[in-house]
Amino acid sequence: xxxxxxxxxxxxxxxxxxxxxxxxxxxxxxxxxxxxxxxxxxxxxxxxxxxxxxxxxxxxxxxxxxxxxxxxxxxxxxxxxxxxxxxxxxxxxxxxxxxxxxxxxxxxxxx
Amino acid sequence: xxxxxxxxxxxxxxxxxxxxxxxxxxxxxxxxxxxxxxxxxxxxxxxxxxxxxxxxxxxxxxxxxxxxxxxxxxxxxxxxxxxxxxxxxxxxxxxxxxxxxxxxxxxxxxxxxxx
Numbered sequence: 082x083x084x085x086x087x088x089x090x091x092x093x094x095x096x097x098x099x100x101x102x103x104x105x106x107x108x109x110x111x112x113x114x115x116x117x118x119x120x121x122x123x124x125x126x127x128x129x130x131x132x133x134x135x136x137x138x139x140x141x142x143x144x145x146x147x148x149x150x151x152x153x154x155x156x157x158x159x160x161x162x163x164x165x166x167x168x169x170x171x172x173x174x175x176x177x178x179x180x181x182x183x184x185x186x187x188x189x190x191x192x
Numbered sequence: 193x194x195x196x197x198x199x200x201x202x203x204x205x206x207x208x209x210x211x212x213x214x215x216x217x218x219x220x221x222x223x224x225x226x227x228x229x230x231x232x233x234x235x236x237x238x239x240x241x242x243x244x245x246x247x248x249x250x251x252x253x254x255x256x257x258x259x260x261x262x263x264x265x266x267x268x269x270x271x272x273x274x275x276x277x278x279x280x281x282x283x284x285x286x287x288x289x290x291x292x293x294x295x296x297x298x299x300x301x302x303x304x305x306x307x
Contacts, residue, residue, distance in 0.1 A: 111294075112294050112295065114295060114296075116298070121301075121303070122300055122301065123198070123285050123298045123299050123300040123301040124236075124285065124287075124298040125298070126295055126296075126297060126298070129294065129295050169235065169236070173294065178224070178289060178294070178296075179226060179238055179241060180226070180236075180238070180287075180296055181238075182235045182236045183235065184234070184235045185234075185235050
C-alpha cells in the first residue's frame, strides 16, 4: 500500500542549510508536497512539485525529486529560528487525490 | 492565496455532547474536502473524503455514524462528532482542494477536548 517515510528529527545551526528527506512508494503519484506545521496550528503549504519535474526552487526552498528512487528532499537555505517546526512530506494517491503523509520531521534551529 | 477557514478553533465540552466543526473555502470552490485527525506528536490520519452533493467516503476503521460529514455546498463541509467521549479528544483538521486540481489547502484545525 501507500507509505511515506521521513526522518523524525533534524537539528541545525542558524544560518546553515537544512535538508529534510522523504521516501514514498506510490510511483503513480502526480504531485508531492511539503507542508509546515507550527505548534497548535494547521498545515501551511510550503511548496509542491509535479512528478515530471526534477527540481523546483522557490526563494530559500529547493525541492529535489528522484522519481527512480522515489526520493524527495526539501532544502532550506539560511535556516532561521522561525523555521523551527514540523515538516510533512505528502504524496497524492487514489481517485480522490487524497494525501498520504509521512510522520513529520521536527526541525530544531539553534543559535 | 487560497484560504480555508475552520471553526471553532477550540472546543471543550462534556462527555455525551455532539460537536459540529465547520470547514469553509473562502475564496475558491471546492468539490472535495478532507477531514483529518491528528494525535499529539503524530502525523495526520485521513478520516474521510467529503464530496459536495454526495455521501462522504470514510477510511477503514472510521465510524460513519460517529463522525457525520455533510458537504452541502461548494464552500462548506461540516464534521459532527456525535455523543463525544474522552477518547474522541484530538486535533481535527480539514483541507479543501480547488476545483479540478491541486494543491490541498488546510484549515487551522480544531482542538477538541471532551471532559
